[in-house]
Amino acid sequence: MMTMTESDNEIHDSQDEIHTLEPDVILDVRGLKTSFYTYEGVVKALDGVSVQLKKGQTLAFVGETGCGKSVTAKSIMRLVDSPGVIEAGEVVFRDRTLDKEEVISDLLKLSEDEMRHIRGNRIAIVFQDPATYPNPVFRVGDQIAEVISLHQNLAEEALVMKIDRLEETLAENPQAPNAEEIKEKISEYKSQLDDPPPPTDDDKKKVAKKKAVEMLKMVRMPSPEEIANQYPHELSGGMRQRALIAMSLSCNPQILICDEATTALDVTVQAQVLNLLNELKADFDSSIIIITHDLGVVAETCTHVAVMYAGVVVEYASTDELFSDPVHPYTSGLLRAIPKLTEKVDRLLQIKGMVPNLITPPTGCRFHPRCEFATSICSEQRPPREEVKPGHLVECFHPQGSVKGRR
Amino acid sequence: MKWSTMRLRDYVIRRIFLSIPVIIGVLAITFVLAYVVGNPLALYVDERTTPDAYAAIRLEHGLDEPIYVQFFLYLRNLFAGDWGYSNTARMDVIPTIQRYFPATIELAIVSMIIAVVIGIPLGIISATKKDKLTDHVTRVIALAGVSMPIFWFALMLKYLFYFQFFMWGLPFLPEGGRYSFIYVDYTPITNFVLLDAVLTLNGVLFFDALIHFVMPAMCLGYIFLAIITRMMRSSMLEVLKEDYITLARSKGLTERVVIYRHALRNAMIPTVTVIGLAFGGLITGAVLTETIFSWPGLGRWAVAAILTSDIPSINAFTILVAIIFVSANLIVDLIYATLDPRIRYG
Known part of the structure; x- marks a missing residue:
């Protein structure tokens, strides 16, 4: 983490290039590479992830465990822990300041101080496990008030x-x-x-605490004044998750990243949280990135989907498009693996083979050892990113679905 | 707000009551070791006692009663303040404790303060600069502290700061004792030299006593400094891997706030346990240090008592150490409750 910051500073000083961004796009991830230097070898967790997020969209990252969804989120926030290193790529972010001015910058080239201003303020993250993420020794309200007084003048x-x-x-x-x-x-x-x-520090603290209670009210917490004075262990999982969401939303972030924010919750609470997120998105005029392996959640809440496999975004499309016309063999495999209530089968479908070891990933297309359509070119070259239909991107030599056989 | 302080009070009371059985257990063990194993008569006879007098002695000290009655007699005597006569000190046990105990406690507290004030920051720095030069240096210092015999370290300190400094003509540290009774006028009030110096506003005495503290406290404190540093480092490293640290960073807090506000309080919990246990250990660890630095504390008295089988003195020392252990752990539990809200209600 430390060394990364230092080298970033140098880059930031030496080249002050102006980043361009298409209108409406607020976050553009380009060729993001993150590796983990472990004793066994270099784990290439992200190998050129590219994805765009437009204003008002809800983007889902889906994929198996270990495909790099969470690492993508943490790389965007520059929160990758040692021994992880962000090695290449750009994360271009359109920052909207208070006086409606727009600042476009590459997050990976900001200094650590500038990045801290982004974290929790412009881009906030809700983590997976409500049991372990709140700090057990501080009151819920104080933990929320901490972000508020950190980023706001009040x-x-x-x-x-x-x-x-x-x-x-x-x-x-x-x-x-x-x-x-x-x-x-x-x-x-x-x-x-x-x-x-x-304001004096004392006044600021009081105001922040008051705002924290308002935030808790906003996420439909019952008796928010009381909850604010309680410790995380006194709350249920769903309440804790809501407190975490309140914490993330407290500075009106432009992007909210939900890293499997609903996975640890039971289905009813999950539905409540998802509805809440959608309502809040409208209220706060934010965009949301949802990381999940639950395709049901994707279909219900997301406008766009990026399918990840072994550190690469293999397919990107709007939700309707992706569910009706999956093009990448991995995506169609994933969709076929969803059990249907109307059919009776003895065995659920599965994609044959295992997730590859990312220390020695397969050459060429990372999916080719498991792909039923693979030919010799798949193991030799990495497929280029191609727009098979407007707004439908895929990395594959043998696209299926409606564009099958075009190559 | 109000009910949480009430909960805290209930917790304190419960913990105090829970420590009573421990003390009674210790009393039972000391009683068994001293008066049941072996012949308790030996305490009251010398070479000039005739065998005819035995029966009278037995009757006088209740030694012909059943054992459980004797135990209650023993307890009665203890609570009545009759702890017996110390052959080693040539006076009753209670005044002996009053004379020696403050010296030991004072040394232990000063050593503990040194160990905590240096050890905790050292552990934090070591953890945050993991695998850097600072960390390696700190780890070597800590490893030396836990592996060095206390008597050897004490002798080396004395050799350097007393003997060699004297030979080199440098200002040297006093060789032992609590204060220079030759130059300084001192009539004990509480028997805590530093406290008395403050109470009587005696600057000369305070400074003189402080100089005398340097070597013994350094010697005794170093070992505990090493233990605390190692504990602090490992628990800090453990905590820094926790999810709530990632959350704190994701809020945009500075690294300093993340470490000193979010991580430290959680990392202190295991360290406080070690500090509590170490404080009990300091009292027994003081025995060697006190012997080498001619420190007029409990340790030297206890060693002499053990060598001459002075049962009332040994018992008193054992009970005292047990009480200190129990109260140190009680204090640790109370600190726990303030550090970690989960414990108070659990």
Whole structure:
């Protein structure tokens, strides 16, 4: 992590290239490569992942365990832990500042300080396991308030809080001997509203805590004031997950990454959380990346899907398109493996073979040892990325479905 | 807010009650070792006692009663403040403890402060700079501390800072004792030299006592510093792998906040256990240090008592060490409860 930061700084200083981004695209991942240097060898976890996220979309990453979905998310946030290293690629992000100005930058080339400003503020992540991700020794509300006070100025809110409090005391006891003083104070504070002074740490903490309670209310937490003062172990799994979502949403991020955020929950809670995410997406005008291996979740909630296999995005399309016309043999294999309630079968379908070892991945197309359509070219060359239909990208020499036999 | 402090109070009371059986167990063991195994009569006779007097002695000390009655007599005496006569110190046990115990406790506390204040930051630095030069140096220091015999280290310290510094004409550290009774006027109030110096606003005494503390506290503290550093390093490394650290980083917190706010509190939990156990160990570990530095503490008295089979003194020492162990663990449990909210209600 450390060495990566240092080398990034150098790059950042030496070349200040201007990144271009198509309109509406807010995140463009280009040729992302991440490797893990383990004792057994170099695990090439991501080998050139390219994917785009447009404003307002919900993008799903699907694939088997170990195909690099979570590593992609962590690489975007630059949270890959040692011995992982992001080796190549670009993560171009369109940052919308408060005064509606747009800043386009490559996240991988930002300094660590600039990146910290992005994390939790512009791009937030909800992790997989609600049991282990909240810090067990801090109150839920404090953990949410921490992000809020870190990324937000809160000057105006603090001033408003002070005015409210003074008005309350005045309303309770209008004949108080110091009523005149209070009134003066109120008008003084009100005159500062246009250009609020920086709040004291104490005021900031109070405002942040108040906002944390509001966030908990937003994610439909029952009795949020009480929950804010409780510790994570006192909450149920679903409540904890909601608290984590509240934490992630508390700074209105432009992108919310849900790393298997619903996998650890039971189906009813899962449905609640997914609905919540969709509603909040509309409220906050954010885009969402969902990482999952549950195709049901994808069909219900996502607008676009990127299918990953062994560190590569093999197919990318809109959800309807992908489910109706899968082109990559791996995608169609995945879809055929979904059991159907209307048919009675003895054995569920499976894709033959095993996920390859990423220390020595197969040459050429990484899927060829398991692919029923593979020919000699598949083991020699990596298939290029091709737009087989508008907005439907695939990396395969032998596309199936409606475009079958075009090559 | 209110009910959580009430829960804490209930927890404290419960823990105090739970330590009572432990103390009673220790008392039973000391009683069995001293008065049941072997002939308890031996305590009260010398070479001039005639066999005719035995029966009278038995009657006087209740030795003809059944054992359980004797145990209750023993307990009664202990709680009444009659802990027997110490042949080693040539006075009653209670005043002996009052005289020697503060010296030991004071040495243990000063050593502990050194060990904690240096050991914990060292462990944190070692963990955050894993496999860097700082880490390697720290690990060698810690390894030396746990593997070095305390008496050898004490003698080496004394050789360098007392003998060699004296030979080189440098300002040298005192060779032993708690203060220079030749130059400094001191009438004990609490028997804690540093505390007395503060109470009487005696700067000369305070400074003189502090100088005397340097070598013994360094010697005793170093071993525990090493243990604490190693424990802190490994638990910190463990915690830094936890998911909530990733979450903290994903919030955009600086590395300093991640480590000192989010990781430290969790990593302190196992370290506090070790500190508690080490404090009990300090009292027994002080025996060698006290002997080498002529420190007038419990350790030297206990060694002398063991060598002359002075049963009341040995028992008193055992009970004292047990009480210190139990209270150290009690304090550890209380610190636990404040560090980790899961424990309080569990």
